[in-house]
Amino acid sequence: MFLLALKMLLGDRAKYWMLVGGLAFSSLLMTQQYSVFQGLLSWTTSHMRNMRASIWIVEARVDQVNETKAMRDTDVNRVRSVEGVDFAVPLFQGVLKARAQDGSDKMIQMIGLHSGTLYGRPPRMIAGDITQLRLPNAVIIDTVAAEVNRLGAGMGRPLRIGDAFEINDREARVVGICETERHFFGYPYVFSSYDQALQYAPRQRKMLSMILAEPKPGLNEADVAQRIMKETGLRAFTVPQLEKSTLKWVWANTGIPISFLTTIILGFVVGVAVCGQTFYSFVLENLRNLGALKAMGASNMLLAGMLLLQSMTVGLIGFGIGIGMTALFGLTIAKSGQPPFLMDAAFVFEALAAVLLICALAALFGIRRVAKLEPAIVFRG
């Protein structure tokens, strides 16, 4: 009977495509919007993927990774003094103004890495040697910074190793090019040594933005972070903690989540409306046949199962098509990185659950109608 139920569903091509299409559209809307939203959110934490460290230590009032409140130089040593810390290095982070060859000013995300270890260096180098960062006035830029409409302005081509530009009237010579994940602010990354970064940055009383630390082997990152906080009074985060805190900040301080959430909910509602309507009318249209089946001895359970199977089938297929479109969208833009896009595996399942919920709801309406149906209806002309 279930096979026949599927045939009944597929036989009505117009309704079938309307159902599948509506659900596909709904799935597309939900997952695509959520992925763009996730991508946008992930941009706010891209520091943690462009600079790798287990524990991030910031000033006590800092809530998120993009915020800097400078610490004192000696705080690095205070962190190093905490039991369980394997090593700790300083990191400078700041948005500076750079001047391209044609004289135009471009904002850059300046990162100063500990000169000795260069810890927190970008994981993906495309050209050049990271250790050359120790040379005077040396910087490593990311591919975005190298672009013609960024620091490559006036060159007529992207910046290459050996090219130079200015940061705060100081020369910056490119010794390497790396690949980074785009940042929320959209500024390209420029890496230099910590000491060099302090030269580039406008002088302030305190310059130390962050401290990157690693726990001793075998120790739990969160425990060590906790101990750092207790002993130094600074704020220490593990990567997941800092991500969470940053995202929390974004949720609390920007309207981005609300607007995306609205669209996602809209997608759900559209899905419910289209699918519920169509499925219900599908049931109504087949009511006589369903009544005949009921008269012939199909139980309510069987009919409910058939309706549920039908709705779940269109749900799964619609969802597959919708999420496939989202994935194709993601794959297409993966190269350019614009707009932001990050598909969350957990959300794929959540969206699937939402779509199946839509279908279950739609089936439920139909089931209610069929359960109330007197089989005797078929005897009336």
Added chain:
Amino acid sequence: MILFKRISVWLALLGVGAVVLLLRGQNAKVPNPGPVSEPPRSPYARTVASTGLIEASRENVKIAAPREGLVKRVFVKVGTAVKAGDPLFQLDDREVQARIRLLQAQVQSLRSQSAVDEALIADLDDQSKRFTRLGREQVATEDEVKRREYSLATAKARAKATLSATAAAEEAVRQASTDLDILTVRAPRDGYLLQVNLREGESAANKSSSESLMLLGDVDTYQVRAEVDEQDAVLIGGESPAVASLKGHSDLRMPLRFVRIEPYVVPKRSLTGDSLERVDTRVLQIVYAFDRPAFPVYVGQQVDVFIQRPQTEPAKKL
């Protein structure tokens, strides 16, 4: 299965495939590249970390000029090893030389005067002796004899005065030579020139007081001045062992010997070198000594210092 005759099903499966592809692409995470060199690590389980500067073991000697003047010669370069007394540089000595030459001429002239005096004395002595004989023979008058005697006495006295004047002039020459010697600045002790901020032809005393003309240090034993944040000062126990590692080369380690704790907590030296900088960090300075290691180290180099924390925490009871 009837479903697989439908294009929609294949589209859906294709979609799921695309999702898997996308997720796998997204999850390809580049691993942490790690530090390029050994990071500064403490060898102790419980530690107080600090940074320090390498100094020569006895405090470095800032060489100054004895007086203002142009620099005539510089005998040493940065890195020259010197013994005590070796000349370092010389100020302009023309004035003193001129004075010496003048005084020497005076000595010469006085010595010539002495020769004249002696000749005169010999003459007068001869005359006096002859007139004395003539007087005895009653050929010459008493007066003539006396006159010759007095003349001789006068000449002798004058010669004595000339000798004194010669001695005085010679002393003046010696004094001028001392002045000349002072213009040559010599190493006060054995050592190694860490800095030479002086070039021939410059004026020696116009240098700002913060910068010395030359910096003389000892390079066989060094010391490290470790600066510990005042907030961590309580964690330092008496003579805790410590190690230092060179900045950027943390695998190069030097065991340290405790020398002393500076009892006065000072504002942190800022390495940006801006003297106008306001400082709100004060540091406790601890001085450690170490012998010249197998690898080259230089005075003024920054080091990471790890000091062992004593087993017992300082009493926190009120």
Added chain:
Amino acid sequence: MNPTVPSSKTSPQAQPVGQAVGARGIVKAFGVGDARTLALKGADFEAREGELHLIVGPSGCGKTTLLSVLAGTLASDQGEVHLFGTRLTGLSTSEVTRFRCRNIGFIFQQFNLIPTLSLVENVSVPLLLNGAGRREAEAKAAERLQQVGLGGRERQLPTQLSGGQQQRVAIARALVHEPRLVICDEPTSALDSVTGHQIMDLLSGAAQAPGRCVLIVTHDPRVYGYADRISEMEDGRVTGVHAGESLSSFIHSENRS
């Protein structure tokens, strides 16, 4: 074939041997309050095994309601129904459904074939509902289609057939699981007279099977001639039963009027 009857719910009251359908004092009302109307006002009905039994009467006399009650698709307010010795009244809905599934075949006025399923699939539905496997069901269904003269068209859709052909499919469907009671609601009213006669031929043939009873509600006098017995209804009651002699005079008078 002996009437083997599910023993569990057999009425303690012995039913007459050979009785297929027995109903006594059936009352059925529709609506509530002022709108409440009595469709059946204490109808008694009886049909025997092996007969083709017509229920006739003017529109609104309650014959379709009676048929629904007899088929177990509608619960009566009063009275009781026995089918082949099983007391239907008092069984739970799911028990009635199961009974119907096993023992009753249905033929509807509008055929009610599922338009998106092929003929063989439509016919196999009752077998599937009884738990048969798909292959076995379709084989039997194809055989039935052969018997109603539609061999070789198993994979066609009902919409490709004429009304008469569709009704034949419906008959195949009603008979495919060898039910003991076949219930037909105006099987010929949507058909022209030639086709109607062909259909009635098939149905009267079906009634020949031992132990089977075919119940037909109709107001089409052309088919009266096929009946073994006719129950006449008026105003919610069975007012007369015609068999043998009285049957032919009844047919005669009806056809004349």
